[in-house]
Amino acid sequence: MSENITSCPYKKKCSGCQLSNLDYPSQLSYKQTRIIKLMGRFCHIDEIKGMDCPYHYRNKMQAAFFKKNGKLTSGIYQSVTGRITETDNCLIEDKLSNEISLHCRKLFESFKMKPYNEETKSGFVRHMLIRRGFATNEIMLVIVTAEGKFPSVRSFVNALINKFPDIKTIVRNINDTELFLSLGEKSEILYGDGYIEDILCGKKFRISPRSFYQINPVQTEFLYSKAMELADLKPSDVVIDAYCGTGTIGLIAAEKVKKVIGVELNQSAIDDAKKNAELNNIANEEFFCDDAGKFMVALAQKGEKADVVFTDPPRAGCSREFLQSLVKLSPDRIVYISCNPETLARDMQYLLHKGYRAEKIQPVDMFPHTRHVESVVCLTRK
Ligand code: SAH
Numbered sequence: 001m002s003e004n005i006t007s008c009p010y011k012k013k014c015s016g017c018q019l020s021n022l023d024y025p026s027q028l029s030y031k032q033t034r035i036i037k038l039m040g041r042f043c044h045i046d047e048i049k050g051m052d053c054p055y056h057y058r059n060k061m062q063a064a065f066f067k068k069n070g071k072l073t074s075g076i077y078q079s080v081t082g083r084i085t086e087t088d089n090c091l092i093e094d095k096l097s098n099e100i101s102l103h104c105r106k107l108f109e110s111f112k113m114k115p116y117n118e119e120t121k122s123g124f125v126r127h128m129l130i131r132r133g134f135a136t137n138e139i140m141l142v143i144v145t146a147e148g149k150f151p152s153v154r155s156f157v158n159a160l161i162n163k164f165p166d167i168k169t170i171v172r173n174i175n176d177t178e179l180f181l182s183l184g185e186k187s188e189i190l191y192g193d194g195y196i197e198d199i200l201c202g203k204k205f206r207i208s209p210r211s212f213y214q215i216n217p218v219q220t221e222f223l224y225s226k227a228m229e230l231a232d233l234k235p236s237d238v239v240i241d242a243y244c245g246t247g248t249i250g251l252i253a254a255e256k257v258k259k260v261i262g263v264e265l266n267q268s269a270i271d272d273a274k275k276n277a278e279l280n281n282i283a284n285e286e287f288f289c290d291d292a293g294k295f296m297v298a299l300a301q302k303g304e305k306a307d308v309v310f311t312d313p314p315r316a317g318c319s320r321e322f323l324q325s326l327v328k329l330s331p332d333r334i335v336y337i338s339c340n341p342e343t344l345a346r347d348m349q350y351l352l353h354k355g356y357r358a359e360k361i362q363p364v365d366m367f368p369h370t371r372h373v374e375s376v377v378c379l380t381r382k
Contacts, residue, residue, distance in 0.1 A: 003055045003091055005369045013085045015078050017092065017369035024054050028365060031373045035363045038345045043358040043377075049222055054368035057216045059134055059198075061093040062181055063101040064127040065108065065115040072108050072115050074101055077127070077181050092369060097130040100141065100164055104128060107159055111151050118180070124148060126175055129183075131207060133198030134217045138168040140196040142209045144175050144183060150190070157191045168192050171209055183210060195272075197279075201225060201252045204279045210268040212245040219366045223337065223376055224252055226362050227310065230378035231335045233257050237307040240299075240331070241285075242292045242322070247273030249310050249337070250285055260285040261306075263295045292318070296325035306331045317343025320350075327354045334379040339366070341373055351379050 075086040116123040129142040169192030175184035214220040237257040241250030244262035338344035356379040366374040
C-alpha cells in the first residue's frame with residue numbers, strides 16, 4: 001500500500017502535521033496561494049518545489065519517553081497540549097531512526113531505566129534525539145536523561161551498536177531543567193566521537209548534538225543550489241553568510257568567490273563551522289560567533305563592503321538592526337532564505353523601500369504535511 005498522510009492513524013491526536021487532512025497536491029497549492037497572497041505584490045512567485053516522495057524525509061527525530069499502562073513507551077511531544085502521543089511509525093520520520101527508537105523502548109525496559117515523570121520528578125530517561133546523515137548513513141543518538149548513574153552503560157551501548165552498526169556515536173545528555181525536549185548543559189560521550197558527518201551539495205559537514213542542521217536534505221540541496229544560482233557569484237566577490245549555523249551556505253559558496261565571512265550566535269555551531277571549513281579544505285572563510293545584527297552594525301561602522309549577503313534567519317526573521325546595517329553595507333545582491341513567509345514579507349517590504357528589487361521568489365516545500373514553507377529570493381540593488 002502506498003503511503004498517504006490523509007490516512008495517518010495518529011493524525012487526530014498528533015498536531016505535528018497540520019495539513020494532514022489535505023492530499024499532497026492540495027497542500028502544495030495551499031502553500032503556493034499563501035505565498036502569493038503574502039508576497040505576490042512584490043514580484044513573480046515561481047511554482048513551489050514539492051517532493052517526489054514526501055514521506056520519511058526528516059533526518060532528525062525526537063522521541064519522548066513516558067509510562068503507559070505500566071510500560072515504558074515513546075512518542076511525539078505535542079507542544080500545544082504538553083502531552084506525548086504514542087507513535088510506532090510516523091510517516092515523516094526516518095524509518096531506520098524510528099526502528100532504533102522502538103528498539104530503545106525494549107532496551108530501556110530491560111536495563112530497568114524508568115521514563116522520567118514531569119510531575120513527580122522521578123525516573124531517568126527523558127527523550128532521545130536521533131540524527132541520520134542521509135548521504136553518509138552515519139547515525140547519532142543523544143539520550144537525554146535526568147541526573148544519576150547510567151546503568152550498565154557498556155552493555156547498553158554494545159546492545160545498541162551490535163543491532164544497528166550505522167550508529168556512529170552515542171551521547172548522553174543530562175537535562176535537569178523543567179524544559180521539555182531541550183538539551184541540558186552536561187553531556188558525556190558514551191560511544192564514538194560525539195558527532196557525525198553528512199554530505200550536502202558535495203561538501204562534508206560535521207553535526208554535533210546542539211548544532212542546527214536542515215532536517216530535509218533532499219529539499220535543502222535544491223534550496224541551496226537555487227540560492228547559489230540566484231547569487232550569481234563571481235571570483236572577486238566578498239560574501240557574508242549571516243545566521244550561518246554550521247557554515248553550510250558559506251562553505252558551498254566559498255570556492256566560487258574571493259572571501260566569505262560567516263556569523264552565527266551559537267558557539268557550538270561556529271565550532272562545527274570551523275571544522276567544516278577544514279574538512280573541505282576551505283581557507284577563504286572566517287567565522288564569528290556574534291549576534292548577526294550587532295555584527296552587521298560593527299561592519300557597517302567600519303565602512304566594510306560586501307558584494308553578496310546570504311541571510312538565513314530563524315522564524316523571527318532579521319532584526320531591524322540587522323536590516324539597517326545591511327542597507328548601509330549596500331551589497332549588490334541579498335539572497336534571503338526564509339522559513340517563515342510572514343517575516344520574509346515584512347523584511348522584503350523594508351528592503352524594497354530601501355532601493356532593492358526582486359524578480360521572483362522560489363518557495364520550497366521543506367516540511368511536507370506541516371504548514372511551514374521555506375522560500376528563497378534574491379534582492380538586487382537598483
Ligand atoms: N544557514 C544555516 C542555519 C540557519 S538556521 C543552515 O542552513 O544550516 C538559523 C541560525 O541562526 C541558527 O543556527 C541559529 O543559531 C542562528 N541564530 C539565531 N539567532 C541569531 C542571531 N541573533 N544572530 C546570529 N545567529 C542567530
